[in-house]
Amino acid sequence: MSGHPSNSAEASDTIAALITAPLPAGIATIGIRGPTAVSIVRSCVQINTSQLQTGRIYYGRWLLDSSQPTAEQVVVCRTGPAEVEIHCHGGPAISRRVLLGLIHAGCRSVSASQWSTEACPIRRAAESDLLASTTDRAAAVLLDQLNGSLSVALDRLVAALRSNLLPQADSMLTELLKWADFGLHLSRPWRIVLAGPPNVGKSSLTNAILGSQRAIVHEQPGTTRDWTETLTAIDGWPVSITDTAGIRLAKDEIERQGIELATAQLQRADLVVIMVDAQVGWTEVHARLLQQAPRRRIIAWNKCDLMEANYDSLPSDLKLVPSVRLSCVNGIGIESLIRLIAEGLVPEIPQPGVAIAFRESQVRQLRLALRAVHDQSPEVALSGIQSLRCGPTQYGDDQH
Numbered sequence: 218m219s220g221h222p223s224n225s226a227e228a229s230d231t232i233a234a235l236i237t238a239p240l241p242a243g244i245a246t247i248g249i250r251g252p253t254a255v256s257i258v259r260s261c262v263q264i265n266t267s268q269l270q271t272g273r274i275y276y277g278r279w280l281l282d283s284s285q286p287t288a289e290q291v292v293v294c295r296t297g298p299a300e301v302e303i304h305c306h307g308g309p310a311i312s313r314r315v316l317l318g319l320i321h322a323g324c325r326s327v328s329a330s331q332w333s334t335e336a337c338p339i340r341r342a343a344e345s346d347l348l349a350s351t352t353d354r355a356a357a358v359l360l361d362q363l364n365g366s367l368s369v370a371l372d373r374l375v376a377a378l379r380s381n382l383l384p385q386a387d388s389m390l391t392e393l394l395k396w397a398d399f400g401l402h403l404s405r406p407w408r409i410v411l412a413g414p415p416n417v418g419k420s421s422l423t424n425a426i427l428g429s430q431r432a433i434v435h436e437q438p439g440t441t442r443d444w445t446e447t448l449t450a451i452d453g454w455p456v457s458i459t460d461t462a463g464i465r466l467a468k469d470e471i472e473r474q475g476i477e478l479a480t481a482q483l484q485r486a487d488l489v490v491i492m493v494d495a496q497v498g499w500t501e502v503h504a505r506l507l508q509q510a511p512r513r514r515i516i517a518w519n520k521c522d523l524m525e526a527n528y529d530s531l532p533s534d535l536k537l538v539p540s541v542r543l544s545c546v547n548g549i550g551i552e553s554l555i556r557l558i559a560e561g562l563v564p565e566i567p568q569p570g571v572a573i574a575f576r577e578s579q580v581r582q583l584r585l586a587l588r589a590v591h592d593q594s595p596e597v598a599l600s601g602i603q604s605l606r607c608g609p610t611q612y613g614d615d616q617h
């Protein structure tokens with residue numbers, strides 16, 4: 218491209234960022250802001266008008282590069298005196314070309330969160346997590362935080378700490394931390410791992426939950442060598458389902474590596490479904506698996522179409538672990554299992570408007586503050602909580 222206002226001192230003050238959800242998507246929006254935003258866009262997009270008016274929408278042709286006869290159709294909107302949006306097709310290749318073209322023309326590339334002019338750290342984080350959120354239900358909770366639920370709760374907490382009302386501060390922090398695990402999984406899916414000996418039906422269950430033939434199913438034990446992870450939703454919450462290699466004494470090196478990977482997956486899981494073949498019952502392998510499994514576990518007795526589950530083979534201390542009878546062949550028990558998974562991950566659903574910390578940094582500060590309150594150090598708790606906040610809201614406690 219020629220005639221771009223690149224390398225000028227002003228140009229590096231002009232930033233460009235992809236400001237829509239991760240690609241691919243239907244449409245990608247690239248924002249350009251800064252002193253040379255309008256002239257850069259004018260140099261990159263052919264538009265049949267002499268000036269870009271604020272608030273107007275223009276159709277244009279993005280000149281990918283001078284050697285290319287084809288040009289991408291784009292929509293250009295000037296959203297402010299020094300701000301323009303370019304809307305193009307949401308394929309990764311085309312939006313990358315547009316961004317690279319803008320950088321070549323003198324823009325500095327920034328991330329979506331650096332693009333945000335939002336000064337409040339909670340609102341900025343909620344905006345960015347909303348972009349990444351994959352389910353309506355998770356998005357609704359994040360939207361509540363964007364609209365102030367967490368900020369208001371922190372304002373009240375600050376007021377309590379300033380007034381040295383430590384029992385109140387303690388119960389407010391305890392209530393906030395009750396939702397920490399839930400909040401951290403609004404934009405990061407819960408990880409569900411299906412584990413068990415070979416041939417129990419892990420891949421069959423993966424496919425039954427996903428409703429598609431994602432994993433290879435075969436009567437030959439040791440079919441799954443690697444692991445597969447698939448993103449889906451259960452009860453409206455984002456989850457990933459990981460199918461693993463069957464755990465046993467490996468017959469070859471590849472299988473041994475598969476078993477190692479399966480064991481590593483267990484350690485990263487939020488919930489493990491330990492699968493038992495109803496024809497075989499509970500074995501030593503299951504006991505070993507259980508030792509590595511996280512706190513949330515479900516025992517699934519599969520192939521109940523062939524034989525009734527023999528609960529007697531289960532050690533007595535495991536009789537209270539949630540369990541379910543399944544048949545991946547005729548679908549029996551799949552709905553019950555999905556319900557158990559949902560209850561295991563989200564035993565209580567917050568009411569609309571409840572304050573939820575949704576970032577590691579927020580949860581960390583809340584935990585530190587609770588410890589400080591227990592140590593009778595409200596000023597330590599206060600400084601940690603202040604670092605999370607947006608500044609004064611309607612409670613106006615900054616005046617205190």
Ligand SMILES: Nc1nc2c(ncn2[C@@H]2O[C@H](COP(=O)(O)OP(=O)(O)OP(=O)(O)O)[C@@H](O)[C@H]2O)c(=O)[nH]1
Binds near residue numbers: 520
């Ligand atoms: N009758 C019956 N057969 C099943 C059921 N679930 C799975 N199978 C069969 O059991 C065999 C093994 O199923 P997979 O889903 O491949 O088992 P897996 O646990 O993934 O096996 P590996 O990958 O080898 O560890 C296949 O022939 C399936 O059709 C079930 O509920 N009932």
Ligand SMILES: [Mg+2]
Binds near residue numbers: 420421440460463
């Ligand atoms: Mg398998």
